[in-house]
Amino acid sequence: MYNFDVEMPTTIADAVAALGREEAQPLSGGQTLIPTLKARLAAPSVLVSLHGIPEMKGVCKNDAGQVCIGGATTHATVAADAAADYPALASLAARIGDPAVRNRGTIGGSIANNDPSACYPAGVLASGATIVTNSREIAADDYFQGMFDTALEEGEIVTEVKFPVPEAAHYEKHLQPASRFPLVAVFVAKFADGVRVAVTGASENGVFRWTEAEEALSANFSADAVAGLKADGSEMISDLHGSGTYRAHLVGVMTKRAVAAMG
Amino acid sequence: MPKDHGIGASSKRREDVRFLTGEGNYTDDINVNGQAHVFFLRSDIAHGTLNSVDTSAAEGMPGVVKVFTGADFEAVGSVPCGWQVTDKHGEPMQEPRHPVLAHGKVRHVGEPIAAVVAETLEQARDAAEAIVVDITDLPAVVDMKEAVKADAPKVHDDLTSNLCYDWGFVEENKGAVDAAFEEAAHVTTLELVNNRLVANPMEPRVAVGDYARGTGDHTLYTTSQNPHVIRLLMGAFVLGIPEHKLRVVAPDVGGGFGTKIFHYQEEAFVTFAAKACNRAVKWTSSRSEAFMSDAHGRDHVTKIELALDKDNNFTALRTDTYANMGAYLSTFAPSVPTWLHGTLMAGNYKTPLIYVNVKAVFTNTVPVDAYRGAGRPEATYQLERLIDKCAHELKVDPIKLRRQNFVMEFPYATPVAVEYDTGDYVATMDKLEEMADIAGFQKRREASEAKGKLRGFGVNCYIEACGIAPSNLVGQLGARAGLFESCTVRVNATGGLVVMTGSHSHGQGHETSFSQVVADMIGIPEEMVEIVHGDTANTPMGMGTYGSRSLAVGGSAMVRATEKIIAKATKIASHLLEASESDVELKDGAFTVAGTDKSVAWGDVTLAAYVPHNYPLEEIEPGLEETAFYDPSNFTYPSGAYACEVELDPETGQVTVERFSAADDFGNIVNPMIVTGQVHGGLAQGIGQALLENCAYDSDGQLLSASYMDYAMPRASDLPFYDVDHSCQTPCTHNPLGVKGCGEAGAIGSPAAVVNAVLDAMRSGGKDVEHIDMPVSPNRVWEAMNG
Numbered sequence A: 001m002y003n004f005d006v007e008m009p010t011t012i013a014d015a016v017a018a019l020g021r022e023e024a025q026p027l028s029g030g031q032t033l034i035p036t037l038k039a040r041l042a043a044p045s046v047l048v049s050l051h052g053i054p055e056m057k058g059v060c061k062n063d064a065g066q067v068c069i070g071g072a073t074t075h076a077t078v079a080a081d082a083a084a085d086y087p088a089l090a091s092l093a094a095r096i097g098d099p100a101v102r103n104r105g106t107i108g109g110s111i112a113n114n115d116p117s118a119c120y121p122a123g124v125l126a127s128g129a130t131i132v133t134n135s136r137e138i139a140a141d142d143y144f145q146g147m148f149d150t151a152l153e154e155g156e157i158v159t160e161v162k163f164p165v166p167e168a169a170h171y172e173k174h175l176q177p178a179s180r181f182p183l184v185a186v187f188v189a190k191f192a193d194g195v196r197v198a199v200t201g202a203s204e205n206g207v208f209r210w211t212e213a214e215e216a217l218s219a220n221f222s223a224d225a226v227a228g229l230k231a232d233g234s235e236m237i238s239d240l241h242g243s244g245t246y247r248a249h250l251v252g253v254m255t256k257r258a259v260a261a262m263g
Numbered sequence B: 001m002p003k004d005h006g007i008g009a010s011s012k013r014r015e016d017v018r019f020l021t022g023e024g025n026y027t028d029d030i031n032v033n034g035q036a037h038v039f040f041l042r043s044d045i046a047h048g049t050l051n052s053v054d055t056s057a058a059e060g061m062p063g064v065v066k067v068f069t070g071a072d073f074e075a076v077g078s079v080p081c082g083w084q085v086t087d088k089h090g091e092p093m094q095e096p097r098h099p100v101l102a103h104g105k106v107r108h109v110g111e112p113i114a115a116v117v118a119e120t121l122e123q124a125r126d127a128a129e130a131i132v133v134d135i136t137d138l139p140a141v142v143d144m145k146e147a148v149k150a151d152a153p154k155v156h157d158d159l160t161s162n163l164c165y166d167w168g169f170v171e172e173n174k175g176a177v178d179a180a181f182e183e184a185a186h187v188t189t190l191e192l193v194n195n196r197l198v199a200n201p202m203e204p205r206v207a208v209g210d211y212a213r214g215t216g217d218h219t220l221y222t223t224s225q226n227p228h229v230i231r232l233l234m235g236a237f238v239l240g241i242p243e244h245k246l247r248v249v250a251p252d253v254g255g256g257f258g259t260k261i262f263h264y265q266e267e268a269f270v271t272f273a274a275k276a277c278n279r280a281v282k283w284t285s286s287r288s289e290a291f292m293s294d295a296h297g298r299d300h301v302t303k304i305e306l307a308l309d310k311d312n313n314f315t316a317l318r319t320d321t322y323a324n325m326g327a328y329l330s331t332f333a334p335s336v337p338t339w340l341h342g343t344l345m346a347g348n349y350k351t352p353l354i355y356v357n358v359k360a361v362f363t364n365t366v367p368v369d370a371y372r373g374a375g376r377p378e379a380t381y382q383l384e385r386l387i388d389k390c391a392h393e394l395k396v397d398p399i400k401l402r403r404q405n406f407v408m409e410f411p412y413a414t415p416v417a418v419e420y421d422t423g424d425y426v427a428t429m430d431k432l433e434e435m436a437d438i439a440g441f442q443k444r445r446e447a448s449e450a451k452g453k454l455r456g457f458g459v460n461c462y463i464e465a466c467g468i469a470p471s472n473l474v475g476q477l478g479a480r481a482g483l484f485e486s487c488t489v490r491v492n493a494t495g496g497l498v499v500m501t502g503s504h505s506h507g508q509g510h511e512t513s514f515s516q517v518v519a520d521m522i523g524i525p526e527e528m529v530e531i532v533h534g535d536t537a538n539t540p541m542g543m544g545t546y547g548s549r550s551l552a553v554g555g556s557a558m559v560r561a562t563e564k565i566i567a568k569a570t571k572i573a574s575h576l577l578e579a580s581e582s583d584v585e586l587k588d589g590a591f592t593v594a595g596t597d598k599s600v601a602w603g604d605v606t607l608a609a610y611v612p613h614n615y616p617l618e619e620i621e622p623g624l625e626e627t628a629f630y631d632p633s634n635f636t637y638p639s640g641a642y643a644c645e646v647e648l649d650p651e652t653g654q655v656t657v658e659r660f661s662a663a664d665d666f667g668n669i670v671n672p673m674i675v676t677g678q679v680h681g682g683l684a685q686g687i688g689q690a691l692l693e694n695c696a697y698d699s700d701g702q703l704l705s706a707s708y709m710d711y712a713m714p715r716a717s718d719l720p721f722y723d724v725d726h727s728c729q730t731p732c733t734h735n736p737l738g739v740k741g742c743g744e745a746g747a748i749g750s751p752a753a754v755v756n757a758v759l760d761a762m763r764s765g766g767k768d769v770e771h772i773d774m775p776v777s778p779n780r781v782w783e784a785m786n787g
Ligand SMILES: Cc1cc2nc3c(=O)[nH]c(=O)nc-3n(C[C@H](O)[C@H](O)[C@H](O)COP(=O)(O)OP(=O)(O)OC[C@H]3O[C@@H](n4cnc5c(N)ncnc54)[C@H](O)[C@@H]3O)c2cc1C
Pocket: A025, A026, A027, A028, A029, A030, A031, A032, A033, A034, A050, A071, A072, A095, A096, A097, A098, A101, A104, A105, A106, A107, A108, A109, A110, A112, A113, A115, A117, A118, A119, A120, A152, A156, A157, A158, A159, A179, A180, A181, A182
């Protein structure tokens, strides 16, 4: 690690002000950022901790019936506190990493990082959630812009994510054996006006919506409806753990299984 | 009734009290007053000409004590190789120089180029970033078969090629073997890869060098399985320090699995630098460094063929193996694919004719050396996969084919130089069949199929040569070391014992099991025996722990030393009892005159030895301390039969191990609980190799699996509850305890059982796949099933 200063603001406003300092970077759970710093792959001069900001923490339900999760809420808290209102999302959070990761890592950190194999981006995109920042609201469809790339501007922080609650949803995850991140995972959310299917782990462009499956499922919500569908393998990640062709195949299997699990 | 103490009892591991309460004393816990820290700048290029290393900016950085490059080590010896293999033409292997810091060229990613010694590790790292290294890239040599082609780039310019040796075994039998293949009724051929592994002990390597200018004494604290070997190799061959001026301490060591046997350049560096800087120098490997600097394991590419007569008797076996040495010869690397592999090719079978060819190849990768089982897992895997393939081709039951060809009479001289003293392969197979509930398999398969899964069953037999090894024999085979073991038993005045062993414990539980043996021999509580190991200053010259040799060889030395103690104590007792020595016997901690109630306690005798008032001083010396060296007359040959049952998801290719049964014959057993634990650990590593672990390089020599993000270690949830049995016991005939060794069996005997089970599952799903390479990843299974 290189040397850096740490700021510990207690309000969003103070955090945003602190992020105005030269080469400042937000630090949330640190489960991605700290290993990066230890490997000397990043050299921020100021880390602005989001850990002590009460208004960025917790799970609640707003008047519109949305489940609202503070940007600095840990995976463990979501797993416990969203279980009643949005069980599929709670289950996604409960399966991220290990207990240590879940008790430090946060939803804001996860979707700001937008790892192409991260879990939350699939849940956020499939739910059609809204990402709330210190300055605006961004629709999930506009937020994820490719591998490790989002709509966030320099110094902008995710303060909250608002999830419309689908009639039914399920997150199906096939593990990469070493990291136990998804090799491919699919989040299927069924709303009154249609089905949304988001895929993570598979594409070189990060999380994406599988529109063919969405159309098929919106017309006929059954595992059979997607059984014959093949995802396009051309821009899939190909690595030690799985070829692009294999990943494309898994997209179909995970989608079918998610639908089957929703009964 | 199971015993509650002594030999045969499952005494609790006394060392675990300190390990589990954070009271262990590992090398990283050792901090010498005034120590500095070293950071190694390592090559991120696999192969290149090292034009220059400019350290001028780094030298002026805050906290920097001294910066070293390859030039500082020109006058220093090469990191030595401890085994010279002779090739099939009778020529010695090609042996390149192995510098402490790279000089002239870099030859693998991770090779140290420069070293910065500074007040803190972070300062050393900062300064290392200021070193300017100029390297001209050369094409990397990665694939072994490409490496031996005439026009391949050379890893070592001063060698004639990348071929370290071309070994034929037994060369004189080659003609007869080939002739047997001509006459065979059936020949089965299989080509396979034994995947490269990273050992990954929980504790990474650490080395602390210390130097006392006033006396000229060097001390090296290091994570080693064999401190005396390190002292000899580093002192005599690298740094020129006589052994009486060099102490090597390997305190608590958190797992070795072979990779901590070897002498590494970081050890030589800290020892050298401590004198050059006149202060202690400490290095603690990061996990990332461990991936690219700890010797890797396995990495064989093999073609194996089996010839059978019309009655399905094995008539000949022929193998052709490429073995990766990596960029340099690690300490025992040349012996692994030859004497630890070729000699095991008979397996449990009476195949009369065997020929083994091994080409050892230099590549631009991390050196490869012994890893749990070393050579024997590679031998077992190819043989047991081949037999399964053969059974399938012949449409006979794989267990029946094995049974038909088992060695039945002992001693048995194999056609590959070794002689099995004892064994009973039928007994372990019988036991296995019972444990594995073969009768119930069909029901379990149907249950899996009802869930849309496939289920497969696979077996594997193994023998291994442990208790390494008769020194005169290994000397003939090229070992540059003896392989005896030593022990000093010191009895204190009040009767307690300190047992100083040349074996080293790094997880095996010697402090418990060794105490059980000595306590049992004397008839005193185990708590009266203390085991000391790991420090050249207070143990006799010993060869350390690997090759499942500690109890078989080190334990035998301990028994011999204890016998000497008992003999002398009996003399003293007979004096005290005023009886003839031949009438005095030691039982339950007391010396008794046979047929009388006259006796004297152990403690009274030991006290007399040190307070020799009433003592036969004219006949024997005072004191009670004895040393023994034990050199085994043969290897030991543990054996067993393993069965694996897997479930396979045909849609994703995911394989899960549902049942695993292991029936082992380890000869006599000192502590059944510890033996069970050793088998459990070995199975985890064997199943890990079969399903998960994959050390992979790309064609540029970049390590693709360089962290736990990509190198899959087996986790508890990847493994079933094992069914482990070691009730089949044919005691070793040539060591005093009748023990054979159990540390490596699990890793040797499991991979083929897993792969055989996977192929069986695929066949049940209508896919007759001839072979699938390890690790059997979901992607590979899916491709095999849909290809
Ligand atoms: C062993 C291990 C296993 C894991 N397994 C999984 C898994 O299975 N699935 C999965 O999805 N993830 C997994 N993760 C990642 C984990 O979920 C991380 O917690 C997450 O990716 C990052 O969240 P964090 O709060 O730790 O963010 P940090 O590490 O603190 O930050 C990550 C990045 O986001 C920025 N950032 C943080 N918070 C905000 C914010 N509110 N607004 C804007 N920018 C912000 C930071 O500046 C940094 O660039 C794993 C991690 C580990 C170490």
